[in-house]
Structure formats: structure tokens, C-alpha cells
Amino acid sequence: MDPRTNPYAPGAGTKPPALVGRDRQVESFDILLERLERGYAERSMIITGLRGVGKTVLLDVFKENADARGWASIEWEVEKSAPFAQKIAVLARRALVQIAPKNRWGEALRDAASVLRSFSLTVRADGSVTAGLDVDARRGSADSGSLSDDLGDLFVALSKAAKEHGIGVVLLLDEIQYLTRDELEALIAALHRCARRSLPLALVGAGLPQIPRLAGETKSYSERLFRFVHIGALDVADARDALLLPAHEQGCDFEDAAIDLIVEFTEGYPYFLQEYGRVAWDEAAVSPITATDVRAIRPLVEAGLDEGFFRVRAERTTEMELRYLLAMAELGPQPHRASEVAERLGRTTPQAGPIRSRLIDKGLLYTPSYALAAFTVPQFDRYMLRTHGELRREEK
Ligand SMILES: Nc1ncnc2c1ncn2[C@@H]1O[C@H](COP(=O)(O)OP(=O)(O)O)[C@@H](O)[C@H]1O
Ligand SMILES: [Mg+2]
Numbered sequence: 001m002d003p004r005t006n007p008y009a010p011g012a013g014t015k016p017p018a019l020v021g022r023d024r025q026v027e028s029f030d031i032l033l034e035r036l037e038r039g040y041a042e043r044s045m046i047i048t049g050l051r052g053v054g055k056t057v058l059l060d061v062f063k064e065n066a067d068a069r070g071w072a073s074i075e076w077e078v079e080k081s082a083p084f085a086q087k088i089a090v091l092a093r094r095a096l097v098q099i100a101p102k103n104r105w106g107e108a109l110r111d112a113a114s115v116l117r118s119f120s121l122t123v124r125a126d127g128s129v130t131a132g133l134d135v136d137a138r139r140g141s142a143d144s145g146s147l148s149d150d151l152g153d154l155f156v157a158l159s160k161a162a163k164e165h166g167i168g169v170v171l172l173l174d175e176i177q178y179l180t181r182d183e184l185e186a187l188i189a190a191l192h193r194c195a196r197r198s199l200p201l202a203l204v205g206a207g208l209p210q211i212p213r214l215a216g217e218t219k220s221y222s223e224r225l226f227r228f229v230h231i232g233a234l235d236v237a238d239a240r241d242a243l244l245l246p247a248h249e250q251g252c253d254f255e256d257a258a259i260d261l262i263v264e265f266t267e268g269y270p271y272f273l274q275e276y277g278r279v280a281w282d283e284a285a286v287s288p289i290t291a292t293d294v295r296a297i298r299p300l301v302e303a304g305l306d307e308g309f310f311r312v313r314a315e316r317t318t319e320m321e322l323r324y325l326l327a328m329a330e331l332g333p334q335p336h337r338a339s340e341v342a343e344r345l346g347r348t349t350p351q352a353g354p355i356r357s358r359l360i361d362k363g364l365l366y367t368p369s370y371a372l373a374a375f376t377v378p379q380f381d382r383y384m385l386r387t388h389g390e391l392r393r394e395e396k
Pocket of ligand 1 (some may be wrong): 009012014056058
């Protein structure tokens with residue numbers, strides 16, 4: 001069919017033609033902002049899930065909704081070893097001018113600007129962060145040198161200013177598994193200070209599934225500050241909708257059996273649904289797309305996934321790490337004990353430990369519970385088996 005009108009959208013953070021199965025999360029976010037606006041306490045959110053389930057897309061939807069409410073909203077995709085405090089300073093500056101343009105600043109905003117200036121000096125942020133704010137640094141505020149305390153001063157000042165304008169501030173942080181423990185701890189403590197004063201500041205983080213445990217260890221009160229929301233594959237009805245709604249919109253259709261096959265192959269994972277839909281649309285001659293079409297294009301779909309989804313994940317791995325991943329893949333898609341994988345590699349558990357740690361560090365594995373590790377990428381086992389089988393043969 002005509003590729004020019006192909007609605008499907010596989011890609012990192014690419015807006016899907018139909019966002020399905022996330023009504024509850026969107027509603028929770030709405031309630032969060034509304035309650036904070038009214039001065040009630042409400043827990044912020046941490047969204048966890050494997051790669052390709054739609055975390056980034058959900059954060060984007062949250063941002064749109066926050067914008068529609070007139071809130072100041074700042075998004076940041078955390079990168080590994082990014083300068084944290086300096087980045088927060090840049091984001092805070094952005095929030096300040098979102099709350100109100102400078103020529104309409106009242107006392108609370110000027111106050112927040114001077115706290116930001118103080119914070120920027122303390123963390124040695126680039127001078128451009130506070131250039132043009134025309135305020136002096138606030139003595140005794142955000143200058144203690146303790147990241148938690150200084151960040152708390154900054155968040156409190158920002159949210160007070162927002163409150164004066166009848167809105168709030170929401171921070172949307174993606175890939176939060178890359179925050180260090182200290183950074184996460186500082187964020188939680190700063191958020192806690194706002195929460196205690198019923199100030200309208202919300203923090204929404206998204207990341208790989210090991211986060212809640214980390215946060216739990218980090219601060220015992222994180223459970224009271226955050227609602228942990230796990231998102232995963234879509235259920236069958238939603239997965240069908242993800243494919244059918246965009247097609248119907250254009251007067252096209254899939255045979256029932258065709259949809260069944262796609263849902264079965266993709267297991268309802270959003271990225272895979274978009275990729276299958278995209279290839280099916282391009283390759284099918286006419287609507288409705290049939291089961292025969294769907295079967296015939298499977299190799300193309302797999303090639304598309306390898307290229308666009310899996311390969312980038314495996315790119316920065318060493319051969320030894322790939323062998324580790326392959327050993328896991330051979331054991332199956334479920335979580336595996338470190339000892340089992342080591343044994344399969346012909347090593348002792350302590351010998352294989354550093355490889356496992358590096359893979360966790362690189363975001364390819366996570367630890368669902370003690371001693372277990374699982375792939376952060378759905379169906380990664382299939383990918384390893386179909387593309388890296390040669391590693392096994394070389395071994396023998
Ligand atoms: N609720 C959904 N319904 C249909 N497709 C979705 C949904 N959420 C995400 N997608 C699609 O899945 C893919 C991955 O989304 P993304 O937000 O990048 O995932 P993550 O951040 O969890 O890795 C994108 O192509 C997006 O269009
Ligand atoms: Mg993402």
C-alpha cells in the first residue's frame with residue numbers, strides 16, 4: 001500500500017498513531033497535577049519498563065498535558081555521567097521563564113532567580129545559566145555545598161514562585177537509571193521538602209526496572225513520595241487497537257487472522273507492533289492485509305527490528321559481553337541466576353561477575369531480584385540467537 005500514508009511509527013520516543021492502553025497512567029498524572037494545584041499532597045511517579053514499551057512516549061504525553069494546564073514543565077533525558085547539578089541549573093532557568101516572562105516577575109520569581117544564581121555559583125554552572133537574570137545570589141540559600149540541601153532550596157523557591165502564579169513545576173526525567181545514587185538521593189530529598197510544604201512540584205521519572213529497588217534503598221520515604229508504575233506489553237485488545245485504529249482511520253483493514261499473527265509474534269510490545277504494522281502496510285498490495293501477507297514479511301520485520309531496535313543496544317559491547325548475552329539467550333528469555341550463566345560460559349561465578357556488572361551498567365541487563373539478571377530489551381534472546389550464533393561455533 002502507499003508508503004506515503006503509512007501511519008505506523010517505530011522509533012525511540014516516536015509518537016504512535018494511536019496511544020492505547022495507557023489511560024490509567026495519563027489519568028494518574030492528571031490527578032497528580034490537579035491535586036498539587038489545589039494544595040493537596042500527592043505522590044510523584046516513577047515509570048519503569050523494558051525498552052520499547054513506551055516510557056518516553058508517555059513522558060511526552062505528560063508534558064503536553066502539563067503544558068495544556070499552563071504548568072512549567074522541563075524534560076531531561078539523563079545521560080550517563082552527565083554533569084547533574086549544572087544540568088538542573090539550566091532546567092531551572094527554563095522553568096523560571098516558563099512560569100512568567102521576566103518583565104512580569106513578582107517577588108517570588110525574583111527570589112527564585114536569586115536562589116538559582118546562588119545554586120549556579122555553588123555548583124559552578126556555566127555563567128550563561130543566570131546571565132540576564134539581573135539578580136544577586138541569595139546568601140544562605142543553595143550555597144551549603146550539600147547537593148540535597150541546595151537542590152531543596154532551589155526546588156522550594158521555584159515551586160513557591162509557580163504557586164504564586166496558580167501553577168506548578170513538573171520535572172520529567174527520562175532514563176533515570178543513569179542517575180547516580182547521590183543524585184537520586186538529592187532529588188528525592190529535594191522533592192520531599194516541597195511535598196512537606198504542599199508546594200506544587202512534581203517529579204516524574206522513567207527508566208529501566210531496577211529503579212524502584214534503588215530508590216527504596218536510597219531513602220526509606222521514597223515509597224511515600226512516589227507511585228511506582230510499571231508499564232509493559234499491551235494486552236491483546238489494546239495490541240489489536242494499536243494496529244487497527246490507525247488503519248481504520250484511513251479506511252484500511254487487517255484480516256482477523258493477520259492481526260492474531262502479529263499480536264502473537266510481537267507479544268504486544270509497542271515497538272514491535274509499530275514495526276510490524278509499518279512493514280505490513282508497505283508490503284501488502286491491497287487492504288485488507290491478510291495472514292499470508294503477515295507471514296511472508298516476517299523476515300523483513302525481523303531485519304527491521306535488528307537494524308532499528310536491537311543492534312543499537314548491542315553496539316557498545318565487547319565480544320566477551322556478547323558471549324555472556326548469548327549464554328543467557330540460550331538459557332531462555334526469563335531471568336537467570338549468575339551461577340547458571342557462568343557455568344554455561346565455562347567460568348566460575350566470580351570470574352563472570354565483572355562481565356555481568358558491565359552489562360547491567362550498560363543498561364542491557366537488570367536485576368529483578370538478588371542473584372538474578374534479565375534482559376532489559378524484550379525478545380533480546382531471539383535476537384542473540386538469530387544474529388550471534390557464530391560466537392558459539394567459534395568457541396568449539
Ligand atoms: N501506548 C502505545 N501504543 C502504541 N504504540 C506505542 C505506545 N507507546 C509507545 N508506542 C510505540 O512504541 C515505540 C517505543 O516507544 P518509546 O516511548 O520509545 O519506548 P521506551 O521509551 O519505553 O523505550 C515507539 O515506536 C512508539 O510509537
Ligand atoms: Mg525511552
